[in-house]
Amino acid sequence: MNFLLQLLNGLQIGSIYALVALGYTMVYGIALLINFAHGEIIMIGAYTVVFSIQLIFAGTDIPYVFAIIPTVIICTLVGMLIERLAYKPLRNSPRISNLITAIGVSLLLQNTMMKVFGAQSRSVPKIFDHKPIEVFGANISISTIVTIVVTLVLTISLQIFMKKTKYGKAMVATSEDYGAASLVGINVDSTLTLTFAIGSALAGVASLLYVSSYPQAAPLMGSMLGIKAFTAAVVGGIGLIPGAVLGGLILGILEALTKAFISSRLSDAIVFGLLILVLLIRPGGLLGEDHKEKV
Amino acid sequence: MLLEVNNLNVYYENIHAIKDLSISVKEGETVCLIGANGAGKTTTLQSISGLIPKRSGEVSFSGEDITKMKPHKITRSGVAQVPEGRRVFTNLSVLDNLRLGSFAISDSIENKQKEIEKIYARFPILKERSNQRAGTLSGGEQQMLAIGRALMSRPKLLLLDEPSMGLSPIYVQKIFEVIRALHDDGVTILLVEQNANIALSVADRAYVLETGKIVKSGSSQELLDDPDVKVAYLGA
Ligand SMILES: Nc1ncnc2c1ncn2[C@@H]1O[C@H](COP(=O)(O)OP(=O)(O)OP(=O)(O)O)[C@@H](O)[C@H]1O
Ligand SMILES: [Mg+2]
Numbered sequence: 001m002n003f004l005l006q007l008l009n010g011l012q013i014g015s016i017y018a019l020v021a022l023g024y025t026m027v028y029g030i031a032l033l034i035n036f037a038h039g040e041i042i043m044i045g046a047y048t049v050v051f052s053i054q055l056i057f058a059g060t061d062i063p064y065v066f067a068i069i070p071t072v073i074i075c076t077l078v079g080m081l082i083e084r085l086a087y088k089p090l091r092n093s094p095r096i097s098n099l100i101t102a103i104g105v106s107l108l109l110q111n112t113m114m115k116v117f118g119a120q121s122r123s124v125p126k127i128f129d130h131k132p133i134e135v136f137g138a139n140i141s142i143s144t145i146v147t148i149v150v151t152l153v154l155t156i157s158l159q160i161f162m163k164k165t166k167y168g169k170a171m172v173a174t175s176e177d178y179g180a181a182s183l184v185g186i187n188v189d190s191t192l193t194l195t196f197a198i199g200s201a202l203a204g205v206a207s208l209l210y211v212s213s214y215p216q217a218a219p220l221m222g223s224m225l226g227i228k229a230f231t232a233a234v235v236g237g238i239g240l241i242p243g244a245v246l247g248g249l250i251l252g253i254l255e256a257l258t259k260a261f262i263s264s265r266l267s268d269a270i271v272f273g274l275l276i277l278v279l280l281i282r283p284g285g286l287l288g289e290d291h292k293e294k295v
Numbered sequence: 296m297l298l299e300v301n302n303l304n305v306y307y308e309n310i311h312a313i314k315d316l317s318i319s320v321k322e323g324e325t326v327c328l329i330g331a332n333g334a335g336k337t338t339t340l341q342s343i344s345g346l347i348p349k350r351s352g353e354v355s356f357s358g359e360d361i362t363k364m365k366p367h368k369i370t371r372s373g374v375a376q377v378p379e380g381r382r383v384f385t386n387l388s389v390l391d392n393l394r395l396g397s398f399a400i401s402d403s404i405e406n407k408q409k410e411i412e413k414i415y416a417r418f419p420i421l422k423e424r425s426n427q428r429a430g431t432l433s434g435g436e437q438q439m440l441a442i443g444r445a446l447m448s449r450p451k452l453l454l455l456d457e458p459s460m461g462l463s464p465i466y467v468q469k470i471f472e473v474i475r476a477l478h479d480d481g482v483t484i485l486l487v488e489q490n491a492n493i494a495l496s497v498a499d500r501a502y503v504l505e506t507g508k509i510v511k512s513g514s515s516q517e518l519l520d521d522p523d524v525k526v527a528y529l530g531a
Pocket of ligand 2: 336337338379457
């Protein structure tokens, strides 16, 4: 039973990694850019959850889960703003400038939040206050179930969007060749902004799901989460949507199992060690090799 | 004039690639730009399409100044380009490549479907390959797809950059049959070619480009008879 429970815990945190990893992977696949500020979107999302509950929902009958609406909106806007202000002016610069800018934006957001809201963490009110459900004798929290289901639904929707819609295909086309894409009339700038918007919206959802189980918002919370999700994207095969999900889930499960059965202190070291091993064997990531298709 | 380029100058950093180039294309004409490797043919077309910035000069299309327009807007205004090296979207199916060709234009789904049928009629092989990834097509098939994709926007002007490059003689024949057919259908074409013989056989007029400068122009017949052109470009 404990194993099942840990597996579900792993799937839960893994789902969150997957949602965040999707943002890294889409931006990398289309803009060829590692958006190190992506983790900070989660942090901004978490603060949005805190403040929208405090300022809007507290004392009303509206369930706190509706904080998802302002959170997704704010995260999406911040993501689009970062793209327009920080990355777009560097579109034709060497990649190293983009990388440095990404790190700069990340630090800027962390420090701004620290300055404005203080370095101490803020606690997030309980979002899902339903009793845990018993499955095969294990008590599973609502937040676990919601996280897994929402991730599944979003991933499938994203995949359908990419494969079936005009704008999804325009994103695939853009990821291959900016010039050829603009020659068929695709606005490459808006496509890139759309990519950031989708990635950031997913991060917004991830941040609400995250604080529903780890109810704290702090200025630096995005960095470790960001690194893990980025690792998940790379392990799955960066640029690949199914890769991000697979990578996220594997990372989450490994982490939960090592924490529970080996050592909670060493879990990060063990997990990252295993992931490095995976990359040594398959440098392109798990799905990265004969599956060349990006995004 | 449908297309008018006046005193165009294009630089790559400090390389002066296009020097005071002026060309024009009338509605319904097929005009050809011939020149050796590195003469600046691709640069000219890409600069007309807005992919490469212009240092100075003007480009007008259908009476509208498109000098500073973004590439996707230029396409939307009716200029389609089949770029050098085809550049089809290899991860998308043949059908999706064609569909993206009409991304720019607002038209009913039925009309777009009709356009696809027309392209399939012109290139039956594309219909057979319709659900295949474009990356798996042969070079000649990709060239047909690239032309089909450009035609999907029902352009007023079609820019073709070395459509014969890397193709076997049979495919070159096929592609030029299509160019002739498009010409007969009244599509205005600006064609870039190194293969001057075949290009001059379809074009009404031509310009000769040497190291970024137009050095000669005239009707195709005049250039076919020109002794310098014969020596330099016709292998005579
Ligand atoms: N991205 C670039 N950076 C620097 N120089 C370039 C670039 N692209 C082209 N050039 C230079 O500009 C000149 C014109 O190149 P362009 O590609 O337009 O020639 P072309 O006539 O199309 O040649 P080809 O027949 O080989 O396709 C060449 O001297 C080329 O080296
Ligand atoms: Mg060329």
